[in-house]
Amino acid sequence: AQSVTQLDSHVSVSEGTPVLLRCNYSSSYSPSLFWYVQHPNKGLQLLLKYTSAATLVKGINGFEAEFKKSETSFHLTKPSAHMSDAAEYFCVVSEGREKLTFGTGTRLTIIP
Amino acid sequence: DTGVSQDPRHKITKRGQNVTFRCDPISEHNRLYWYRQTLGQGPEFLTYFQNEAQLEKSRLLSDRFSAERPKGSFSTLEIQRTEQGDSAMYLCASSLLPGATGGSLINTEAFFGQGTRLTVV
8 A cells, every 4th residue: 555654744944954855655566756835825736756767856946856765765855945935745655546645744934 | 727626615514514516627637536635634535536437435435425527527526414524625636647657557646726625614
């Protein structure tokens, strides 16, 4: 069965410093992995996706994630945080034809 | 706008009443998902369709919930005899079919609507 674990429910960083949001997955097969972002009172937006091509995936707004099969991880990073990055971030897994399974989310706070 | 649209955006209903929500997916998308999200939680899977066929329904979903997707286009989610615990944001998403890459099935990203916020009083 597929599942994801987001290791931090809340992350705070200062503006201009790096961001790291951690995600571990469990999957019996080669999974597809996604990161979605949800700003307050907004819909879910896709940040980036991994679908068995390059293990380092670049997304929108300067975010990227690296698929590490040996560690079953798909952590999201950004070199320099911006105030507009404050939002809820969800790691999502899907294997084969299966539905998308969401993690519980990480709330990112940016300190001015 | 060619994104996923949901109607209504907000619904307030009295406990015990029935409610129905509608979702219009992106036109060429075969898959349609329904999720439920409560405050501070990630989206919880309810059910999904591939064209008009309902492929899976969450075991957590009671018999008061039913979803349809006639003709494989728009979908409706009905909740009968609403309870206060049904208060949540109901999200609809659509996607293309999984594609084959290197012998593996690769799922495609889902595009989400703005959601319908249900409040049961």
